Amino acid sequence: xxxxxxxxxxxxxxxxxxxxxxxxxxxxxxxxxxxxxxxxxxxxxxxxxxxxxxxxxxxxxxxxxxxxxxxxxxxxxxxxxxxxxxxxxxxxxxxxxxxxxxxxxxxxxxxxxxxxxxxxxxxxxxxxxxxxxxxxxxxxxxxxxxxxxxxxxxxxxxxxxxxxxxxxxxxxxxxxxxxxxxxxxxxxxxxxxxxxxxxxxxxxxxxxxxxxxxxxxxxxxxxxxxxxxxxxxxxxxxxxxxxxxxxxxxxxxxxxxxxxxxxxxxxxxxxxxxxxxxxxxxxxxxxxxxxxxxxxxxxxxxxxxxxxxxxxxxxxxxxxxxxxxxxxxxxxxxxxxxxxxxxxxxxxxxxxxxxxxxxxxxxxxxxxxxxxxxxxxxxxxxxxxxxxxxxxxxxxxxxxxxxxxxxxxxxxxxxxxxxxxxxxxxxxxxxxxxxxxxxxxxxxxxxxxxxxxxxxxxxxxxxxxxxxxxxxxxxxxxxxxxxxxxxxxxxxxxxxxxxx
Amino acid sequence: xxxxxxxxxxxxxxxxxxxxxxxxxxxxxxxxxxxxxxxxxxxxxxxxxxxxxxxxxxxxxxxxxxxxxxxxxxxxxxxxxxxxxxxxxxxxxxxxxxxxxxxxxxxxxxxxxxxxxxxxxxxxxxxxxxxxxxxxxxxxxxxxxxxxxxxxx
Numbered sequence: 093x094x095x096x097x098x099x100x101x102x103x104x105x106x107x108x109x110x111x112x113x114x115x116x117x118x119x120x121x122x123x124x125x126x127x128x129x130x131x132x133x134x135x136x137x138x139x140x141x142x143x144x145x146x147x148x149x150x151x152x153x154x155x156x157x158x159x160x161x162x163x164x165x166x167x168x169x170x171x172x173x174x175x176x177x178x179x180x181x182x183x184x185x186x187x188x189x190x191x192x193x194x195x196x197x198x199x200x201x202x203x204x205x206x207x208x209x210x211x212x213x214x215x216x217x218x219x220x221x222x223x224x225x226x227x228x229x230x231x232x233x234x235x236x237x238x239x240x241x242x243x244x245x246x247x248x249x250x251x252x253x254x255x256x257x258x259x260x261x262x263x264x265x266x267x268x269x270x271x272x273x274x275x276x277x278x279x280x281x282x283x284x285x286x287x288x289x290x291x292x293x294x295x296x297x298x299x300x301x302x303x304x305x306x307x308x309x310x311x312x313x314x315x316x317x318x319x320x321x322x323x324x325x326x327x328x329x330x331x332x333x334x335x336x337x338x339x340x341x342x343x344x345x346x347x348x349x350x351x352x353x354x355x356x357x358x359x360x361x362x363x364x365x366x367x368x369x370x371x372x373x374x375x376x377x378x379x380x381x382x383x384x385x386x387x388x389x390x391x392x393x394x395x396x397x398x399x400x401x402x403x404x405x406x407x408x409x410x411x412x413x414x415x416x417x418x419x420x421x422x423x424x425x426x427x428x429x430x431x432x433x434x435x436x437x438x439x440x441x442x443x444x445x446x447x448x449x450x451x452x453x454x455x456x457x458x459x460x461x462x463x464x465x466x467x468x469x470x471x472x473x474x475x476x477x478x479x480x481x482x483x484x485x486x487x488x489x490x491x492x493x494x495x496x497x498x499x500x501x502x503x504x505x506x507x508x509x510x511x512x513x514x515x516x517x518x519x520x521x522x523x524x525x526x527x528x529x530x531x532x533x534x535x536x537x538x539x540x541x542x543x544x545x546x547x548x549x550x551x552x553x554x555x556x557x558x559x560x561x562x563x564x565x566x567x568x569x570x571x572x573x574x575x576x577x578x579x580x581x582x583x584x585x586x587x588x589x590x591x592x
Numbered sequence: 593x594x595x596x597x598x599x600x601x602x603x604x605x606x607x608x609x610x611x612x613x614x615x616x617x618x619x620x621x622x623x624x625x626x627x628x629x630x631x632x633x634x635x636x637x638x639x640x641x642x643x644x645x646x647x648x649x650x651x652x653x654x655x656x657x658x659x660x661x662x663x664x665x666x667x668x669x670x671x672x673x674x675x676x677x678x679x680x681x682x683x684x685x686x687x688x689x690x691x692x693x694x695x696x697x698x699x700x701x702x703x704x705x706x707x708x709x710x711x712x713x714x715x716x717x718x719x720x721x722x723x724x725x726x727x728x729x730x731x732x733x734x735x736x737x738x739x740x741x742x743x744x745x
Contacts, residue, residue, distance in 0.1 A: 255646055259643045262611075262636050262643060266636050273628075273629045280629060311671075311699075312665050313664050480704035483672075484699035485724075487699050488692060488696055501684040504679075504683065512676075512677075521607065
């Protein structure tokens with residue numbers, strides 16, 4: 093293991109100050125719907141240009157890890173994921189908040205984020221070069237199947253029916269084809285709306301599809317937005333620690349899933365958290381509790397999405413290929429700093445890279461007290477604010493957040509249009525998550541599909557290209573298991589009830 | 593299952609029918625694309641149509657228990673949608689700040705179920721101004737987002 097001198101290098105007061113500031117800034121930005129981890133880093137990256145490279149990396153890593161955790165706040169308290177990584181956190185986090193356990197959900201999210209972040213950072217420290225080679229084994233076809241895997245997972249996790257979930261995923265994929273095609277350059281489904289040339293922006297769609305339906309339903313009844321069953325007196329840390337300890341296997345598994353998925357360039361926290369959630373549900377003693385406020389669901393999603401931070405840095409630093417979108421921004425910042433990524437980074441510039449990795453550990457550990465304090469404050473504020481003030485304030489955030497994506501009013505119009513569409517779809521039973529994930533994964537899926545199709549065509553076997561590669565076969569098996577799982581559990585449950 | 597409990601999922605069937613039409617339109621318009629640009633949307637559109645047809649078939653064969661719809665105010669929902677659409681359309685022309693103040697106030701009125709009192713009106717106006725002003729300042733001056741000034745501000 094790399095020496096203690098790097099740890100001491102990371103422990104300077106300046107670096108700790110940067111880590112604290114980065115975590116606070118990242119958490120707050122990540123908590124605001126519309127401002128993603130990528131945006132948090134992009135906005136704050138110029139502040140790091142004037143400081144030493146290892147300190148700059150520590151600040152960026154702290155912002156990143158804080159933003160991924162911050163996404164959980166709005167997911168739990170407003171049913172709106174602050175970042176795409178927190179989509180699956182809404183499944184159980186919001187039901188927990190509705191039941192009056194929002195503070196517990198936030199504390200669990202914080203604990204899980206810290207544990208997941210530490211596991212990801214440990215892999216980055218110990219196994220970065222060999223694990224980066226795994227990512228190189230993934231070709232276009234494997235990325236296509238990986239995207240399909242993510243979509244089938246979310247479809248099978250749909251509360252109502254797998255068919256509805258799959259239709260929703262197709263709607264998202266189809267919406268993702270609007271605009272100029274990435275492969276081939278066709279202009280598709282734009283009509284006379286020039287604003288659609290760039291396609292639907294994922295962040296605007298995320299805000300619209302999740303947030304607007306919630307607002308529309310909030311104004312429809314006089315009921316309070318969240319219940320408060322007890323006095324907010326503490327962090328409920330003891331209770332959360334007991335739950336986390338009882339779910340240590342879930343936490344370890346989800347953190348590992350997050351690290352491995354984070355290593356795959358482009359896959360990111362949204363797939364990682366869905367895979368981890370699905371696995372947690374599959375092996376749970378009471379899978380029927382998932383989606384109704386099960387703490388294990390929050391632990392799985394939040395540990396896995398924060399593990400992608402360390403995992404994503406592996407291909408970024410070793411291969412120069414960004415593992416996740418925020419890594420791409422960090423890669424750009426590294427270039428400005430004059431750092432050349434690649435295997436030589438761990439040899440020639442080991443001081444910078446190992447100081448950064450230890451700095452990431454420190455930032456992740458600091459996230460526990462900082463996250464708990466901010467989380468408690470966020471929970472108290474959201475619960476105590478009258479609904480008549482909360483709704484217009486959240487509406488303002490949706491408008492300004494979607495505008496801030498590209499400083500463009502068209503994104504706001506798209507957001508509102510998709511929000512109303514999402515509300516109508518939810519009235520018909522088609523939930524937002526598969527549609528949003530279809531939109532997010534559409535580019536990866538299409539790019540992989542078309543490239544795989546072209547390679548297969550060149551070989552004269554366009555179909556077998558998709559079904560004969562070993563990793564593809566492995567992912568297809570997982571897809572089939574994911575699709576069959578709800579049917580099998582429903583049959584088991586039916587058998588169980590007839591036996592009783 | 594009794595007749596009252598087992599109902600056809602009419603909203604779901606209507607939604608699936610809408611997606612069949614959407615898939616059909618996607619296929620129709622993809623005629624103009626190159627083979628490379630059309631292979632993916634066509635595959636997805638056909639898959640979506642087949643899945644939607646399967647959903648409708650299942651909904652007819654296996655009626656599900658109908659959940660009672662909770663009582664809700666339709667006019668407030670419609671009013672909120674109208675305000676959001678107006679907000680999105682006017683912010684560039686009229687100005688971000690003025691549009692936001694007007695729409696924020698309108699949504700505040702739509703969301704309030706309590707009886708208005710002068711004290712409440714003052715409290716909400718002051719709190720709303722603080723929230724709106726604070727968030728506006730963060731985006732405009734800290735995050736440097738160029739919020740449009742439009743005709744007014």
